[in-house]
Amino acid sequence: MIKKLLKIIFVLTLSTSIYGQQTNDVESKEKTNPIIYAELFGGFSAMDHVGFSGGVELNYQYKKSLFSLRYANATGYISNEINPFFPFPTYYKSEDNSEYALLYGRRWMSERRSFSVSAGISCNNLDSKRRFIDEEAETYGFNQKYETFYGVPFEASYKWFYKKKRSKLIYNALIPSIGAKIFGNISKNSYIGFGLSIGLGFSKEYK
16 A cells, blocks of 8 residues: 555656656747847958948848848949049949848857858849040040849858846847858859948847
8 A cells, every 4th residue: 555655656746847847848948039130241342343341131040040131232443543633542433232132051159159151042233334534535434334143142250249148138139249250242243251240139049
């Protein structure tokens, strides 16, 4: 009789322990916030000529998979001839490329930093122009060309963020993260850029 009673107590204790563990797991899963954040980035880039680039990106992470929507603008500049009345170099914009991209990649995180690599597909609109000089008329003008083409966007990003608590979740979203980014596009008019980024949102799961 005592043995049966002990068995019943043991089974009830074990069942309660398992149920409690499952409940804690469910609560833990329910408390997990989504990893979603936006970034602004900018820096230097090179197409046919060196210039500047910048853009905005929206990111969503599921496990280690990273999904991104990116808009980037990259420019290139050519030097004008030096004017004897103005002996300082001046430049004009020779390339202006607008990129609309969808990327997929992988992201690895530690407590205060992350590293990600991504690639995808993009649609690009390029406005390019070259200056010509009409010596007879003693004037100059521009030959301008517009192109739309597809490419393979890519990026590698390293981010730093503060160690935050879930109890201040809204506050966490407003504290910016900072990072460094290599980005570009492989296409008939390829470019590559390097710059800094600043992000807002939920960069990780907060507990």
